[in-house]
Amino acid sequence: MLVPMSIQNNERKQADVIVQTRELNLFYGDFQALKDVDIAIREKSITALIGPSGCGKSTFLRTLNRMNDLIEGVKITGEILIDGMNIRDEQIDLVSLRKKVGMVFQRPNPFPLSVAENILFAPKIHKTAQRKNHPMIVEECLKSVLLWDDFKDRLDMNALNLSLEQQQRLCMARLLSVKPDILLMDEPCSALDPIATERIEELMWILKENYTIIIVTHNMQQAARVSDDTGFMLLGELIEFGKTKRIFTNPQDQRTNDYITGRFG
Amino acid sequence: MRHNAYQTQKIAFVLLFIATVLVVLPVIFIVFIIVQKGWHAITWEFLTAIPKNGMREGGIFPAIVGTVYLVVGTLIFALPLGVLSAIYLTEYSKDNLLTRLIKLAIINLAGVPSVVYGLFGLGIFVIFLKFGSSILAGSLTLAIMVLPIIITTTKEALDSVPQSFREVSLSLGASKWQTIQYSVLPHALPGILTGVILAISRAAGETAPILFTVAAFYLPHLPQSIFDQAMALPYHLYVISTQVPNVSVEIRYGTALVLLVMVLSANFVAIVIRSKFRKMKKW
Numbered sequence A: 001m002l003v004p005m006s007i008q009n010n011e012r013k014q015a016d017v018i019v020q021t022r023e024l025n026l027f028y029g030d031f032q033a034l035k036d037v038d039i040a041i042r043e044k045s046i047t048a049l050i051g052p053s054g055c056g057k058s059t060f061l062r063t064l065n066r067m068n069d070l071i072e073g074v075k076i077t078g079e080i081l082i083d084g085m086n087i088r089d090e091q092i093d094l095v096s097l098r099k100k101v102g103m104v105f106q107r108p109n110p111f112p113l114s115v116a117e118n119i120l121f122a123p124k125i126h127k128t129a130q131r132k133n134h135p136m137i138v139e140e141c142l143k144s145v146l147l148w149d150d151f152k153d154r155l156d157m158n159a160l161n162l163s164l165e166q167q168q169r170l171c172m173a174r175l176l177s178v179k180p181d182i183l184l185m186d187e188p189c190s191a192l193d194p195i196a197t198e199r200i201e202e203l204m205w206i207l208k209e210n211y212t213i214i215i216v217t218h219n220m221q222q223a224a225r226v227s228d229d230t231g232f233m234l235l236g237e238l239i240e241f242g243k244t245k246r247i248f249t250n251p252q253d254q255r256t257n258d259y260i261t262g263r264f265g
Numbered sequence B: 001m002r003h004n005a006y007q008t009q010k011i012a013f014v015l016l017f018i019a020t021v022l023v024v025l026p027v028i029f030i031v032f033i034i035v036q037k038g039w040h041a042i043t044w045e046f047l048t049a050i051p052k053n054g055m056r057e058g059g060i061f062p063a064i065v066g067t068v069y070l071v072v073g074t075l076i077f078a079l080p081l082g083v084l085s086a087i088y089l090t091e092y093s094k095d096n097l098l099t100r101l102i103k104l105a106i107i108n109l110a111g112v113p114s115v116v117y118g119l120f121g122l123g124i125f126v127i128f129l130k131f132g133s134s135i136l137a138g139s140l141t142l143a144i145m146v147l148p149i150i151i152t153t154t155k156e157a158l159d160s161v162p163q164s165f166r167e168v169s170l171s172l173g174a175s176k177w178q179t180i181q182y183s184v185l186p187h188a189l190p191g192i193l194t195g196v197i198l199a200i201s202r203a204a205g206e207t208a209p210i211l212f213t214v215a216a217f218y219l220p221h222l223p224q225s226i227f228d229q230a231m232a233l234p235y236h237l238y239v240i241s242t243q244v245p246n247v248s249v250e251i252r253y254g255t256a257l258v259l260l261v262m263v264l265s266a267n268f269v270a271i272v273i274r275s276k277f278r279k280m281k282k283w
């Protein structure tokens, strides 16, 4: 059992809602990928999104840091509130939004640079830190993802020579350098073996102390193990959303039940 | 008699090998002749003195300098323009009819015979813009000739940078331009450099584009400004081989050897960079 029982049983503080969507619709051209999604995600919790392939999980994640802006022909209606601010507002500062809402991708994708340079990529671009503080940032970020002890003596190693799990951790560390509040993770373990997956899940538990995590996963056990809340999506709709324990033990919707019991295409 | 697959394969191998040898032999032969006949002309004086006695004696220094000037001038115009338009085409332009037309035009531009560029340069830069026959006019003409090379290689280099680099960079809050600057261009640099070097060797070696736009038959001094004419190696070679009687074989082949070495060493550098790049790249 990777999750310490003490943490699991602890009554979590009633956390505030940090992400809220209201009647969120998204169209790729004529195709509607999200339908009236209403969700409220609590601060410093882990929320899992599950559902069959193509149901819009990644699309939903990408609306939260406005990465869908890059795709041509995307139309969005409805409200997306992060910390009470409507991020669909044209006035919103994309740079600060994306610093606040960071993303970990499905395939580990470090730059073909050294471990240290990967982490310093964002601080250098945003000029948020003086040069003399760079070593400190590297250390801090690597410590947060438990890579520091392994790499403190080889910070100049090319990141592409790391194992996939280490690469994914490094990508998280690179993200932490911009001090985000929310971490979006789109199937972060799908390129990893079961043991590496387990270790990343443990890391997510640690990160939860300081960050709000939204994770998309195809792995039902992972969702059950790691998350506080779970949302089940189907064909662009959020069918059911609630405490993970309840969703997996007592789903209210027949379709959720079918999916989690594996009676689903 | 029935041939089995193995025999057929053997025959094919032999044929392919002969074809390759037939292609390579003349090249080796040409290089060999030029080295053999030109070798003795290469002295310090030959490389650093100006031509004397109707170009039958002395050196080829002004032609070497002229070629270097032209190559530098070409790059000054072609490099920024070529790289920027490649960036526009890969990173910014939408895939519409206009973009496709532009891409088609660039591909076709690469196939235009070099003498046509020469005439174009004469019409536009020398006569219409009144630059006269000058380093400026010649560099601009050569720049237009090598633009397609630089654009195409830069575009390929940019395309080979994985999309994920761009996504990560944007997701970390970088602007589009910062993304290009910090997570695309650095990884495309070796490829761009290859294109630059290919452009250099093309610009250094062509005669037709400089014929009407810059090349001087004979200059007793080095060019003083970009509005001066200049001697250049390929044209000088043409002159001493066909226009001036009684130039010794050694001088002619020596000039050819210098030009060949300049162009081949540029190409060699390009090949080394490219192979280094291939080894480095693991994504």
Ligand SMILES: Nc1ncnc2c1ncn2[C@@H]1O[C@H](COP(=O)(O)OP(=O)(O)OP(=O)(O)O)[C@@H](O)[C@H]1O
Pocket: A028, A031, A033, A051, A052, A053, A054, A055, A056, A057, A058, A059, A060, A071
């Ligand atoms: N750029 C796009 N243009 C048009 N349609 C798209 C685009 N991206 C996704 N879609 C469509 O939107 C729907 C939702 O896609 P999305 O990637 O969000 O699904 P997903 O739930 O993440 O699936 P998976 O589990 O396979 O990753 C799919 O039907 C997909 O075909």
Ligand SMILES: [Mg+2]
Pocket: A057, A058, A059, A186
């Ligand atoms: Mg997806």
